[in-house]
Amino acid sequence: MEETMRIKLFVNYTLLFTFCVFLSGCAAATSDDAAKLPITTASPKARELYLQGRDLQEKLRALAARPYFQKAVAEDPDFALGHFSLAFTSTSTKEFFASLEKAVSLSDKASEGERWWILGAKAGTDGNPLKQRELWQKLAEKYPHDERCQNILGGHYFGQQQYKYAIEQYEKAIELNPEFSQPYNQLGYAYRFLEKYEDSERTFKKYIEVIPEDPNPYDSYAELLLKIGKFDASIENYRKALAIDPLFGASYTGIATDYNYAGEHANARKELQKLYASAQNDGQRRAAHFATTVSYVHEGNLEMALKEQEKMYELASKINDSAAMSGDVATMANILLEFGKPDAALMKYNKSLKIMQDSDNSKQQKDLAERFHHSNL
Incomplete structure (x- = not known):
């Protein structure tokens, strides 16, 4: 399947949650x-x-x-x-x-x-990025010497894919405090998305220098290597991250992605079994199921991809997590659409929206779900 499909799988409330975590x-x-x-x-x-x-x-x-x-x-x-x-x-x-x-x-x-x-x-x-920008610009202006406030505004621009503005903010944060590690990470990704791979590599290597005993710098550098097709070097750096912290789940997913791109889907899913086995909570178990879904989609196995999504849905339903349940069903719809089954996809999209409409989530979240629904249609 095309990479655009794998990206679209994230256009649901799981993505919204992950973006907010970022x-x-x-x-x-x-x-x-x-x-x-x-x-x-x-x-x-x-x-x-x-x-x-x-x-x-x-x-x-x-x-x-x-x-x-x-x-x-x-x-x-x-x-x-x-x-x-x-x-x-x-x-x-x-x-x-x-x-x-x-x-x-x-x-x-x-x-x-x-x-x-x-x-x-x-x-x-709530799906109001202009309000977010207004507030976080005020924050950065009120505290021009606080590297974290500059980084917060950089996060807004990054999330809006305005990478040039994000880079400016991350560079301000680094200038204020070169030992503050987080902007190096996002700066490296911003360069990567602009296809400035040499700048991205330089930034990630500096990130490793700043906190060499932490897993994420190696994980981020590995993702760049994955992007440019250096799969063996990518896996090597993911392994470095896991050597530091065997519970750093993102690196298992990264290794699996390397194997997926190399056409070694069985090896990819072996790595994801390790992720599932090391999971400390249902959030991590859901992440393992989702990455397994992606592997099956990439391999072209519709039946198994949908089964993995059902497992995600079951975990969310245990705690009546309506937003996650809605997102899981929308992802099933995306998969069905990609496999040329628009009628079945439409039924899932409608079910996804109904889950949110019938939930006790806020009006803003329900309105956002409806906008997602219309964009999917």
Whole structure:
């Protein structure tokens, strides 16, 4: 199947959730420096726990970060940024929306800058990127010397595929603090999407230099190597990431993708079995099923691809995660359409929309589901 098909598989609420997780990689700085975005909490212990979680979250180690945020909000239940970070380390869309709504409800108790950040993320999940841009531009302007605020705005431009503007913001963040690792990651991807592969490689290698003992720099560099067809070198770097952290699931998916492109689909799915076996929660199990779906689609096996999606749907239905369930059914529709079955696809698209319409999700989420539905038709 064409690469466009594999991309389209993500056009659902799973993608929305993942995109929001990406945006959360920018965490607030301490309030000791007036030039930095403050952290508003009544509990010094909550602040300490938050900062420990922040360090892991910025390195894209959400699974390890999440317990710190859980402990932080236990220390201070009114800690808006604590709930905000819980949202972005959630393992399901249901958890994500619940924690985000809690952060929004507490945002009036936070500083103006924190409120802009939280409400900007909410605007993004509601399908209002212009509102998000307005709020995050104000944030970056209010804190011009805070590398994380510049990075947040860069995340908006990146998400809108305005990579040149994103690059400007990431470079500002790096200039402010060359040891802040996260902008190197997104900068490397921005160059990659612009097909500036030499710049992308240079950036990812610098990212490795900044945090050599973390898995994500090797994973990101491996993805670039995958993109340019250097499959063996790509797998080697994915293995480096897993040697550092055997639970870093993205690297199993990356190796599987290398094998898919090489036409070795059975080997791809062997790697994904390792991902499933190492899963710590249903979110990771869903990720393993989805990657297996992609492998079967690439191989041209409709029946097995749909079976994997059914497994994803079953996991989501266990907790009545309507957004994930809707996304799973929409993905089934995308697959059916790609395999030349438009009538069956239409039935799935309609079912996907109905799941959201009948759910207790917010009006904004339901409206966004309807827009997705019309775009699919």
